Amino acid sequence: MEKVGIFYGSSTGNTESVANEIQKILGDDIAQLIEVSDANASDLEKFSNLILGSSTWGIGEMQDDFDVFLPQIEDANLEGKKVAIFGCGDQDTYADSFVDAIGIIYETIENKNCDLIGKISTDGYNFDISKAEKDNQLVGLAIDEENQSDLTNERIKNWVDQLKQEFN
Numbered sequence: 001m002e003k004v005g006i007f008y009g010s011s012t013g014n015t016e017s018v019a020n021e022i023q024k025i026l027g028d029d030i031a032q033l034i035e036v037s038d039a040n041a042s043d044l045e046k047f048s049n050l051i052l053g054s055s056t057w058g059i060g061e062m063q064d065d066f067d068v069f070l071p072q073i074e075d076a077n078l079e080g081k082k083v084a085i086f087g088c089g090d091q092d093t094y095a096d097s098f099v100d101a102i103g104i105i106y107e108t109i110e111n112k113n114c115d116l117i118g119k120i121s122t123d124g125y126n127f128d129i130s131k132a133e134k135d136n137q138l139v140g141l142a143i144d145e146e147n148q149s150d151l152t153n154e155r156i157k158n159w160v161d162q163l164k165q166e167f168n
């Protein structure tokens with residue numbers, strides 16, 4: 001598999017833990033972890049496979065570092081790259097903006113001639129509205145450490161198995 005860049009923003013460590021676990025499963029010879037506060041458009045362009053992760057804050061807002069990073073994604077040439085998205089959120093307290101950051105990243109990349117991979121079913125989640133939901137699917141992996149932490153490891157493992165197929 002081509003090298004994978006995992007770019008993430010995390011305020012209290014949850015998205016960072018998920019990013020670490022994804023890297024562990026893919027292997028650190030394949031996957032490199034990059035905090036978005038240290039990265040720019042040319043860092044994105046070094047990888048043909050990208051995984052982008054942000055938690056959601058405020059009401060449906062990007063994590064602070066990822067918010068600053070979004071213009072770098074807009075500036076980057078992502079043509080032909082495969083891109084997967086993940087994020088952490090709380091579907092109980094924020095049922096009307098659950099993992100919106102995943103949807104905002106999606107909207108940023110959707111017209112950039114890259115291939116979105118890693119969509120998943122909404123089964124097992126319980127929220128009302130999410131920008132991450134398009135055509136009855138989530139456009140990336142949603143992790144909820146507040147309400148469903150018991151499902152986190154299995155969700156990550158299944159998603160990375162899916163990515164291993166879809167990255168090739």
Ligand SMILES: Cc1cc2nc3c(=O)[nH]c(=O)nc-3n(C[C@H](O)[C@H](O)[C@H](O)COP(=O)(O)O)c2cc1C
Pocket residue numbers: 009010011012013014015016055056057058059060061063088089090091094097098099100145146
């Ligand atoms: C003030 C506040 C606002 C939040 N807003 C949202 C939200 O709009 N949607 C959502 O899904 N989660 C929301 N969350 C939950 C966080 O996204 C969740 O705790 C996440 O795991 C944090 O990840 P991080 O530690 O990587 O930043 C909010 C949490 C707090 C404390």
